[in-house]
Amino acid sequence: MTFAQFLQYIFSGITSGAVYALTAMGFTLVFNATRIINFSQGQLVMLGGMSAVALYGRGLPLWACFVLAVVIVTLITIGFERVAIRPLLKKGVLAQIIATVGASFVFETGAMLVWGRDAVGLTPFSGDKPLGVGGATVVPQTLWVVGLTVVIVVALQFFYRKSLFGKAVRACSVDATAARLQGISYSRVVTFSFALTGAISAAAGVLITPISFMSYHSGSLLGLKGFAAATLGGLGNPVGAVVGGFVLGIIEALGVGVVSAGYKDAIAFVILLLVLFLRPTGLLGAKVVNRQ
Amino acid sequence: MTGTTTTASYLRRHAGYLAFAVIVMTIPAYVSNSYYLSVLAYMATRFMMALGLSLLLGQAGQISLGQAGFVGIGAYGSAILTTRLGLDPWLAMLIGALLAATIAGLVGMPTLRLKGYYLAMATLGVNEIIYILLVQLKSLTNGTDGVTGIPSLSIGGLNLGGPKAYHLIAWGVALLMLRVALNLGNSRVGRSLRALHRSEPAAQSLGVDTSYRKVQVFMLAAVFASIAGSFDAYYVHFISPESYTISFSIILITGVIIGGLGTIWGALWGTLAIVILPEILKRVNSDITNLVFGVLLIAIMVLWQGRNRGLWQTVRSWRSERGVRKVGPPGAGE
Numbered sequence: 001m002t003f004a005q006f007l008q009y010i011f012s013g014i015t016s017g018a019v020y021a022l023t024a025m026g027f028t029l030v031f032n033a034t035r036i037i038n039f040s041q042g043q044l045v046m047l048g049g050m051s052a053v054a055l056y057g058r059g060l061p062l063w064a065c066f067v068l069a070v071v072i073v074t075l076i077t078i079g080f081e082r083v084a085i086r087p088l089l090k091k092g093v094l095a096q097i098i099a100t101v102g103a104s105f106v107f108e109t110g111a112m113l114v115w116g117r118d119a120v121g122l123t124p125f126s127g128d129k130p131l132g133v134g135g136a137t138v139v140p141q142t143l144w145v146v147g148l149t150v151v152i153v154v155a156l157q158f159f160y161r162k163s164l165f166g167k168a169v170r171a172c173s174v175d176a177t178a179a180r181l182q183g184i185s186y187s188r189v190v191t192f193s194f195a196l197t198g199a200i201s202a203a204a205g206v207l208i209t210p211i212s213f214m215s216y217h218s219g220s221l222l223g224l225k226g227f228a229a230a231t232l233g234g235l236g237n238p239v240g241a242v243v244g245g246f247v248l249g250i251i252e253a254l255g256v257g258v259v260s261a262g263y264k265d266a267i268a269f270v271i272l273l274l275v276l277f278l279r280p281t282g283l284l285g286a287k288v289v290n291r292q
Numbered sequence: 293m294t295g296t297t298t299t300a301s302y303l304r305r306h307a308g309y310l311a312f313a314v315i316v317m318t319i320p321a322y323v324s325n326s327y328y329l330s331v332l333a334y335m336a337t338r339f340m341m342a343l344g345l346s347l348l349l350g351q352a353g354q355i356s357l358g359q360a361g362f363v364g365i366g367a368y369g370s371a372i373l374t375t376r377l378g379l380d381p382w383l384a385m386l387i388g389a390l391l392a393a394t395i396a397g398l399v400g401m402p403t404l405r406l407k408g409y410y411l412a413m414a415t416l417g418v419n420e421i422i423y424i425l426l427v428q429l430k431s432l433t434n435g436t437d438g439v440t441g442i443p444s445l446s447i448g449g450l451n452l453g454g455p456k457a458y459h460l461i462a463w464g465v466a467l468l469m470l471r472v473a474l475n476l477g478n479s480r481v482g483r484s485l486r487a488l489h490r491s492e493p494a495a496q497s498l499g500v501d502t503s504y505r506k507v508q509v510f511m512l513a514a515v516f517a518s519i520a521g522s523f524d525a526y527y528v529h530f531i532s533p534e535s536y537t538i539s540f541s542i543i544l545i546t547g548v549i550i551g552g553l554g555t556i557w558g559a560l561w562g563t564l565a566i567v568i569l570p571e572i573l574k575r576v577n578s579d580i581t582n583l584v585f586g587v588l589l590i591a592i593m594v595l596w597q598g599r600n601r602g603l604w605q606t607v608r609s610w611r612s613e614r615g616v617r618k619v620g621p622p623g624a625g626e
Contacts, residue, residue, distance in 0.1 A: 037409040039357075087594045093408040095593045097355055098549060101412075101542055102589025109583035220538055224420060227413050262428040269417030276414060277402040 001257055004135030009253040011133075015142045015211060017249020018149035019045070022204035023226025024233065024241035025153070026197040031236050032173035033193035034089060039100040040080075042223020043107035044198055048073045048205025049214035050111050053120045062125060070202040076107075077198030081191055089190070104220065111216040119215035122206070145207045152200060153242050160238075169193065173236075221265055225252075228272040234282030243284060308557075309474065316463050320456040329455040333527055335567050336462035337520040342547050342559040342566075343466075343473050344516030349545075350553035351482060352509045353489035354408060357541050358415030361422035362392045362514040364536030366521030368426060371439040371531055381445050385522040392518035393511045400507040411510075419538050426533040438532025445526045453526075462523050469516055473556045476509075485509060539582065546585040549592055 001009075023045055030038045052069035056062065084103060088096050125144045130137035160166040171179040172189045180186050205214065225248065233244025248268060255267040275282060323329060341359055348354050369388025373379040379387075399418055403411040426433050433439065444453030445461060452461050476482045488495035488502040496502050525531050543566055551562025570581045 037413070039412070084590045084594060091593070091596065092353075094349070094353055094355055095596055097409055097412050098545065099590050099593035101357065101545070102586040102593065105539075105542060105582050105586030105589065109579065109586065113579060113583070220416075221420070224413070224416055228417070231413075260428075263424060266421045266424045269421050272417050273399065273402075273414060276406070276410060280402070280406055280410070 002135075005257065007134050007136035009257045010250060011136060011138050011142060013250035013253030014246060015145050015249070016208075016252065017246035018145045019204050019208045019222070019245075020225050020229040020248050021242045021245025022149055022152065022200050022207075023222055024230035024245045025156070025238065026201045026204075027226055027230045028236060028238050028241045029193045029197045029200070031230075032238075033169065033190050034085065036085065036088070036096045036100065037227070038103075038197070039097060039223065040104035040107055040219075041197070041201065041226055042221065043104045043111075043219035044073055044077060044201035045205040045208075045222045045226075046214060046216065046219035047076065047107055047111060048202030049122070049209035049218070050115050050120070050205070050216065051202075052206040053122050053209060053214065054115055056122060062123065065122075066203070066206050069206050070199050073202035073205075074195050074198040077194045077201075078191060081194040085190070085194065086187075104223070108216055108219055111219075115216065117216065119213040119218075120209070121213050122209040124210040139211070141207075141210045145211070148203065148207060152203065156196075156200075156238065165192070224272075225268045228268045228275075231272060231280075232275050232282055234284040237282070237284050240282055240284035244282065247283070309471065312470075312560075313467050316467065317460065319463075320459050326455055329459060331567065333455065333458055333462055335563055336459070336466045337523050337527075338544075338547070338567060339466050339560060339563040340469055340520035340523070341517045341544050342551070342563050343469050343556065344513030345544055346548045346551070346553065346556060346559040346562070347473055347476065347509055348513040349548055350556070350558070351477065351485040351489065352506045354404065354506055354510065355412050355545065356415040356510065356513060357412050357538065357545070358417075358419030358422075359513065359517045359544050360536045360538065360540035361415070361419035362396065362517035363521035363524070363540070364422050364426060364533070365392045365395065366518030367525040367531045367536070368433060368439070368521075369518070370522040370525045371442045372432060374443050375439060375441055381443055381522075381526055385519060388522055389515045389518045392514040396511040396514035397507060400510040401503075404506040404510065405503045416538060416541075419536075419541055423533055423537055426536065433533070436533060438530060439525075440530050442525050442529045442531070444529070445523075458527055462527070465519065465523070469519075470556065473559075476512075477556055481505065481508070543582075543585060546589055549589060 023041060026041050026044065027038065030036055030041070048069050051072050052065040055065040055068050060068070080103060084099050088099055124139065124141040126140045128139055128141070130139050132138075160170055168179065168184045169189050169192065171182070171184060172186055176186050179189075208214070226245075229244040229248045230241045231244070232248055233240025233242070248271060251271065252264060252267045256264050259267075319332065320329070323332075341363060345356065345359055348356055366385065366388040369391055370381060370384040373384035373387060374381050395418065399414050400411070403414045427435055429435075444451055445458070446452055447461075450457075452458055476485075484495060484500040484502075484505055487498070488500055488505060492502050521536075524535075547562030547566035548559060549562070550565040551558030551560065566585075569584070570578070573581045573584060
């Protein structure tokens with residue numbers, strides 16, 4: 001492997017890593033607010049990408065597609081939270097898994113019925129003329145993906161640390177009962193966390209669609225990789241989610257260089273299993289004790 | 293069989309099993325329609341898969357989203373070992389089941405110590421890896437083209453490839469598995485599984501090795517799935533990777549949930565639902581099957597009151613709670 005090739009793999013790893021990081025962020029936001037692992041997380045990313053493509057097909061400008069896709073998926077997640085999640089908050093892990101798995105089926109089949117079975121792509125945000133960096137090339141979309149991911153992550157950190165409502169959300173993730181006793185509306189925190197997850201997931205979906213195609217079926221893989229990233233970084237730890245996403249993306253890209261592109265998707269699960277075997281708390285430490 | 297259940301209630305349970313066995317095993321005597329026989333053959337293996345999953349869900353309170361992967365191991369193990377190495381179909385089935393059990397043990401040991409969603413995600417990952425291997429290991433699995441020319445089962449030179457003979461052997465094995473599952477529920481193992489489902493710390497404090505028990509039942513579920521996969525391969529003589537995706541794993545879960553987790557018999561009602569419902573929905577639009585399944589999963593979980601209910605009990609209790617209201621909950625009309 002020459003240095004230029006190595007660099008090329010790193011670039012592609014960072015690009016997909018950014019999307020895994022955002023997906024892992026989605027898992028983390030919902031998990032911290034509700035202790036639920038949302039098995040339809042990846043489908044939310046897929047819905048973002050697919051609805052942006054559909055809107056672009058209607059002749060809307062790209063930025064409007066981006067915004068509208070985010071709004072649409074946010075509304076869907078708010079509805080999903082009201083209908084399916086609210087009644088499950090007090091039920092067991094099993095019921096929560098099954099219901100969110102059911103939701104993943106609903107989103108996936110719904111997308112197939114509305115938009116068909118074909119994989120679709122989106123026009124890159126600012127052209128597709130590759131830039132040369134150290135012998136390797138970077139498409140401008142990569143800069144968009146990484147740049148917006150960094151902006152989103154920093155904005156989230158700022159929000160959670162500085163704003164009053166952000167602090168309320170964090171209080172609920174530490175101890176929901178104690179937070180309620182302080183007058184924090186837990187149900188608003190849950191709704192908000194889901195809405196934010198929907199928005200971030202949709203953004204991730206719109207960002208990645210110009211680079212890798214999106215189809216109704218893409219969601220399950222994205223979700224699994226997002227979960228692998230979240231676990232790798234430490235489930236419930238937002239910084240861990242971002243680190244896990246990028247680490248996973250880079251390992252995966254290098255794995256493609258070493259093994260074969262056909263096995264690319266298996267790498268994430270091998271890592272997931274290894275983490276569960278060796279260090280279930282992840283690289284940076286999970287926020288909560290996950291043992292039964 | 294133990295003294296804790298009264299003789300009368302044991303006999304009643306036994307009678308139900310015997311009646312079911314007699315009905316199922318005499319079907320070939322009065323059904324000759326090849327379409328119905330093939331639907332029943334299809335049901336036998338779905339029933340085996342659902343039984344294992346029902347034990348895991350209902351008894352141990354754990355969920356596997358990767359049963360289709362274990363079905364695939366059984367099917368491909370049997371197909372490859374018989375067509376490439378000329379092994380006896382039964383021996384190939386056994387080797388497939390051992391492989392499935394080994395994988396289940398390896399995945400179960402680290403994850404079953406953790407919260408339920410870790411096993412769920414890990415099994416989802418295992419299913420995906422198995423699918424990728426089936427597609428990519430072309431020299432072994434023939435990739436997406438699948439494996440053809442898989443032989444039929446036979447006993448001592450007697451070919452069991454005919455629909456009626458196959459019905460007897462497949463349902464015979466399914467009934468055996470049902471017996472194992474029913475006995476497990478009434479045994480020491482079953483009681484400790486139910487105990488750990490209610491309260492794991494309490495079960496632990498009474499000396500139940502909880503994670504060991506859960507790994508055992510997960511391995512049993514994988515073996516059931518693998519054997520079912522082998523039977524499918526010997527019946528259809530052709531397999532391809534598309535049959536072993538995560539979607540199929542979720543459909544199996546839907547069946548077990550619709551049937552209800554309170555008793556092992558729920559697996560039977562669930563099997564009926566996942567075989568018959570798609571046949572009915574096909575008349576509207578075959579693409580909506582998974583949508584309906586997804587809505588059913590959500591609806592049953594939202595309306596779920598305890599762990600013992602399937603679709604029927606959920607609807608009944610929901611209706612009695614709402615008094616005279618005649619409308620069913622979402623998804624209850626099927």
